[in-house]
Amino acid sequence: MSLTLYYHPLSSFCHKVLIALYENGTEFEKKIIDLGDDADRATLHALWPIGKFPVIYDDAHQRSVPESTVIIEYLDQRYPGQQLLIPGDGDAALEVRLWERIFDQYVHLPMQQIVADRLRGTQGDLTPQRSTLNTAYAMLDRQLIAKTWVAGPDFSMADCAAAPALFYASTLQPFPTDHPHLIAYFDRLVERPSVRRVIDEARPYFSLYPFAQDIPDRFRG
Known part of the structure; x- marks a missing residue:
């Protein structure tokens, strides 16, 4: 098998790539990286010196591909499925990249900044981060009026990015009740088979998430 994904099942940016892989039924192997394990960290740094996952190694082309956005672009070019996650039309592709x-x-x-603050116990002022989330929620609610998917009629890379970002963000800053289009969009996302599969695979690791108590019961199985 040509592709190997180095990842962790709880990682939000890894979820983004997994959704893309599952959407198109791409064949790949998985290698879970435990950042607390010296050997695993060494493996990851050998692939990508920055030491962050996800990284895909493509044996057929003898190259490592880091960064979730670049990985999805690479998959669309080298291992396309039935439907491209980045449209061929230039204007449509720009819209997908914008919302991604x-x-x-x-x-x-x-x-992630809010989660990092909890992990470090620094109790910093997170007002700017929460304000940014609220601004983004309002933008999304407007964008999603009369839309099924965020950047166009088809599920795209932008929706791959949306699912994990909104899943975790909503445990920290719930969606306002006066954002019905965003709420409905999130409900569509989490019912998407590729997204459901990613959440199911993450479930055994939820206890490691510092806001695990705020994950809604419907996702706990």
């Missing part, structure tokens, strides 16, 4: 960036920068990043 919005999720990564304005939902995913502040969410």
Whole structure:
């Protein structure tokens, strides 16, 4: 098998790549990386000196591909499925990339900063991060009026980014009740088979998440 994914089942950015792989039924092997294990850390650093997952190693082309966005772009180019996650049309592709960036920068990043604060016990002022989440939620609610998927009529890389970002962010900063389009979109996302599979695989590791008590019961199995 050509592709090996180095990842952890609880990692939100790994979820983004897993959703893309499952969407198109791409064949790949999995290698769980435990960052607390010296050998696993050495393996990851050998593939990507920055030492962050996910990383895919493509044996057929003898190359490591890091960074979730780049991995999905690479899969679309080298191992395309029935439906591209980044459209061939230029304008449509830009829309997908825009919303994928919005999720990564304005939902995913502040969410991770809040989680990191809890892990470190620093009790910092997280008002800016929570404000960013609220701003992003409002933008998304407007964007999703009369839309099934966030960047166009088809499920895309932007939706791959949306699922884990919103899943974890909603445990820290619940969606406002006056954002019905965002709430409905999230419900569609978590019913998507690829997303359900990722959540199911993460479930045994939920206890490691510092806000595990805030994960809704419907995801606990």
